[in-house]
Amino acid sequence: MAATLPGCAALAPREAGVDRRLADLPRAGLDLRRPVTVRWNDHLVPWIEAETDADLAFALGLVHGHLRGAQVSLLRMVARGRLSEMAGPFARDIDHALRVLDFGRAAPAIEAAWPAETQEFVHAFLAGLNHALLRGRRPPEFGLLGLSPEPFTVADMLAVGRLAGTDINWLAYFSLLAERGNPGFTRLWRRTLEAGAGLADPAEHAGADPKRAALGSILAGVSRSGSNAVAVAPSRSASGGALLASDPHLGLSLPNLWLVAGMRSPSFHAVGMMVPGLPIIGLGRNPGVAWGGTNLRAASSDLFDVSRLPPSAFAESETVIRQRLWFRARRKVRTTTLGPVVTDAPPVPSRNGEALALRWAGHEPTDEITALLRAVRAPDAEAFRESFARFGVSPQNMLYADRAGTIGRVTAAVLPGRAGFPADGPVLDGNDPAATAPWDRLRDARDLPRLENPPEGVIASANENPNTWAEDPPPIGWFFSDGDRVERLRQLLLAKPKLTPADMAALQMDTRAPKAAALAAGLLARFDALPGGPPEPAMLARLRGWDGDYAENSEAALVFELLLGKLVPALLPEGRSGGGRGAETGWNFLTTFALRDLDALPPERREAALRAAAAEAAPLAARYRTWGEVHRLRAAHWLVNAPVVGRRFVFGTYPVGGSRETPMKTGHGLVSGPHEVSFGSMARFVSDLADPDANWFTLFGGQDGWLGSAAFADQVPLWREGRGIRVPLRPATVAAEFPRATVLSPR
Template sequence: MLGPAMQGTGTRDARGRTAKGMRRQPATLSRRARRLARTLLLAALALLPGCAALAPRAVTIEQRLAVFPAEGLPLERPVTIRWNDHLVPWIEAETDRDLAFALGLVHGHLRGAQIALLRLVARGRLAEVAGPFATEVDHALRILDFGRAAPEVERRWPADTRAFVEAFLAGLNHATRAAARRPPPEFALLGLAPEPYTTADLLAMGRLAGTDVNWLLYFSLLAERGNPGFARLWQRALEAGASAAEPAAQEGTATPHAAFRAILAGTASRAGSNTVAVAARRSATGGALLASDPHLSLNLPNLWLAVGMRSPSFHAVGLMVAGLPILGLGRNPHLAWGGTNMRAASSDLFDVSRLPPAEIREHRVTLRRRLWPDTERTVRTTPHGPIVTDASLVPSRPGEAIALRWIGHEPTDEITSLLRAARARDGAEFRAAFAGFGVSPQNMLWASRDGRIGRLMAATLPSRPGFPAEDPVLDAADPAATAPWSRLLDSRDLPFVEDPPEGVLASANERPEPLGGRVPPPLGVFFSDGDRFERLHALLAARERVSPADLMALQTDTLSPKAARLAAALLRRLRDVPEAAPLAAALAGWDGDYRADARAPLAFEFLIRHLVLAVLAENGRDGAAGRRGPETQWNFITTFLLRDLDALPPGRRAAALRDAAARASRDLARFRDWGDVHRLRVAHWLVNLPVLGGAFVQGDAPVGGSRETPMKTSHGLVEGRHAATFGSMARHVSDLSDPDANWFVLYGGQDGWLGSAAFADQVPLWREGRAIRLPLRPETVAAEFPRVTRLAPAAQPTAAARR
């Protein structure tokens, strides 16, 4: 979506001023100024119709329900939609088709603008709203071609999947047609018009949500290949397991490169996430428990939408990705489930420079640009995937052509898997549902009504013997390099576990370990640091019996064990450094808790920043590549900072420590505590618009957490006040002892309509660790979802009645 595409694109100092970058020659400035003035003038003219988005009027829940598109519905039987005070729908339908249609109707009504933008990104059409700025972004997206596998996926669909998707699509398109009379405020601002959706659009959006989180690191490493020291950088990346999947608010500038990077980071399905399952024998309630919190962009609207549903085949509550007809995580009467990204490598890079010309196909694509002439670009494909280095935003060496082979270009079927998972009655059915699931690879955890818990690997991956030790780019002319793609593994070939002796399971994007006594095949190389995984297990081990309240507290935990250990090790090295006195006073006895009101994490992060940059400079890596590359990621810091510091000659090490301590102490004196610097911004994704973005900020407040705390609020190296734009953006807890014991909360709200009372009403709940109950019992639903919308087939005299 446009939100992740544009998030985190401004570097600011402590007073909030945007950095301007390198100086330019006066003549260049003049030419750029003229172009900028022309662009701004055209933008100003274009934005005049969008004033409603700049100053949206307040809209109540009742007003939003009054305009729900309930006329002329092609239903088979009457449908009832009940709503709670947060505009969460609970749909009761007599047929599965009508349930799917009503879900599409709800998605289109609540998230019409968001879904429209998701489609533009998935289809490489951002320039149609962003103008020439997005030209090269669109070219890169057209090369990635998220819709490439759609025709074959659709052809292979089982009849029940096809019927469900087509009905969902019909409901979404009905809401889209209704929106033509009163489109969302963003439409006028961005020059959008309602446009019908196709199954290919939905599949492309699904593939966008399944992007490989390894791409960001692959592409950043491509920029380094051929440079002196690359072999060492690659070896260290393998050792650290570094991941560049998480955008930081301080990182980058407002460039197409930053926008493209943020698209890949902000839409990767559950790019982070925690999930915990507790068996009944370890539960305080007597029922198995499950808790899940996906990590994605913290911009609004949230990517997820909470729903309840009941039809002949479905009876569930959970979270759906806006615009897609599946429950990503949730609960039915028999089972609760959630997942985390495996960080498995579902892609390989191939050097196709030596392929015969006959194996390279090319075609031209037309890119439409708002307020600018259309342009054309070339897209080249090979048997090993599209040539991604043809995109100007993907670095390459002269004369080199590198293709990306991705499971997402294969006809895997995630929609069927997730529809079956939502109907599963036990762990065996849940595990079987994921045969054929492809992207993005997920660790799926479940807890069942009979008290059992389990974990499986939902993925389709090449059957690799291992990963290259010297270079991430494989030779397409080498049969040994391409052979793994001739046999693909899926969940049936990968380990799983049921009923572990500890009675608990946890997943946090960590490096895979043996499951059920089976060692997994080589899955990937870049995983999250084990900090969250370690902390989750420690919290679970501290309770003989775990309650739902314990799991809710776990989701808001802000302690980082590795930060505490690293801080203690640095203090020992700073013992005789006078400049470190303020830091030592703040860090003495710190347990690694990133509470918003704590001063220690502030001291730690300032010290880390200056030490990392000092060590990079000592090793010749003090340029932009070093500051924004994998070396600034938490994995690299925890793996190499002390080692590299201790490897310096004594005199240079002492100088680096003194200088870093002095700089960090000065930074520390400017702020009060962690929350004074680490902020949580409540903002619509339009905040990323130039000039006008500030109009879309609804609030700014201190927040706890860090890169790898269970309550994740990610950031990069800290130089001053910043916004956390990536982290724990939804939460779910279910207790299988009670069908009604299911709680969900979004960072944001259900409604994407600017000005709606349900646009950001869940933010206070999220901040306070509270949630909304989504029950399964009909009588509880009736009591807690008091607003009713009744939908009738169009042939009946009364199409809709409300009370």
């Protein structure tokens, strides 16, 4: 009986080997001008050889649709605010918020401004994608979610691109909006600016509001919000060629939010990582240049109070939300010249019914597709750098290295020409011309900081504040990484006179956080100063001498995190302990304020807080011995969030090292016992410019999104062991290492 139910193919998928999956690829009667050869390795990485650029684009789209058709369809549903069509009424308010944010708002203007070469490439890509979506086998998830195949449009593609470019400052904005009006808000905002609030778990930001938590998890999970990237000059490279390594940080769900591909046509010759459903390489390598990026964490948005604008300033429409197994819902969407009114959506908190509009660079007609299509064809560093003049979202630190030995960094973003950030809160007055004027003078990559060939011969980026590397940068943001990762990356890069690709791969696996060691030493000093000596001396002995290494087998890391988990809530202002939720439990706040706030307590309260934290942590430290026992990496399909059947989509949990701000990022909040990591270093890339074939990629998961496929999660062991898959550029090497050949035939 169960076998006849819709979705049983997803709940009990059939195993499909690599050859079976290749046999299912549509290969005849295609909208091609000439035959195209797609070579495959054992991990289902495609290497496409086409005689025309348009045929390459079509084949790329076909491969995306074949390998990741269900994922592409889901990304469209998120970007378009159509989750209720799968999840029913629970997602209604989330859909309302997504439609207010309107990721496709700028699509018509963007498409109208595309040069002819971009138009041709995109439309050919979509033709291939739609051929796979509409004529290929139906993915197992469709029955479970109640989905039917439908064509993917230019507007859909651009909306997905904008979704991936979400301004991660929104997560902090929404958290702070919930606090506005409460006592101490001005202090909280000023401390946020001082700390440079880091990216905490969206559920931690959202407190008890499940819909705000769900919205935050969606935006954090699909946006390019983290990452590490390093570039090494030939003078510091063992091969004599520049090196580049990059590992993006995103949600750790399967299938991965990247797929790996190689390609060659008259204009294109490259290998790299692509977002499913988008025709561009986000990080990768061509014969002349390698590149990778990290999120700039720039404030590409502003919130404006538009409550006092006249009624004529608002354009109002009604959106209809279809709900699975339920009636349709109708919701209001209002827009102004300062952006959509985001507080009309229930997941976005408002104070006394005020109307707040969001002005976002992603609603401007910036052109990331053309920028990255030009970057992938760039023969050298100069051409690569100049490709980003109209690149807007998400703001990126783009690192690059070329075959001639140049290494550099370009700030790829479109940002308002601000003079600074307000001292009392994130909401600006929509009636104040001085507040709105910065949006009349937008800055782009030509006006923002850049760096090339620094004397030390290395460049590292990890979402840090540009003030740490650029001279007199304009006001860019306030929501940066703590700086721990970039400090550790630089330590590793400068520790050896000559570096190899193996060193780059080891750097991506590093689990040390220097500021964690400093904070632990500070806590121990305060425990030791207590009258009568420190409490729980056996537990604290496991922490002494710790160097900040969150290795899987570390006892010290476990003790440190358990102590923080019990101590930090006691340091929060009254009324905001809430189990240790909110921006004030983020790593930036902890490293900036934890010891300062502890020392500011009256001596009796400080002693009581320390003793209570030790007493509460001790039983947990006795029950669990190592960090990996409580810090677990979950390999799970994104359907794990589905009610009732979700746990059927967990494929395994593993002990893992790393933490919030280690180079191998495995994010988490305050720790009170076993927990699962859902955000972190989910893909890796290393390249040596001395050798066109020296390019290695690894995904947390696998290439194929088809449930039951042999290539669905086959790279998880490689990811855990720090090994990569070589994806070469030389045709002879490609032929040898990608032995399976599929010929795509025109009509």
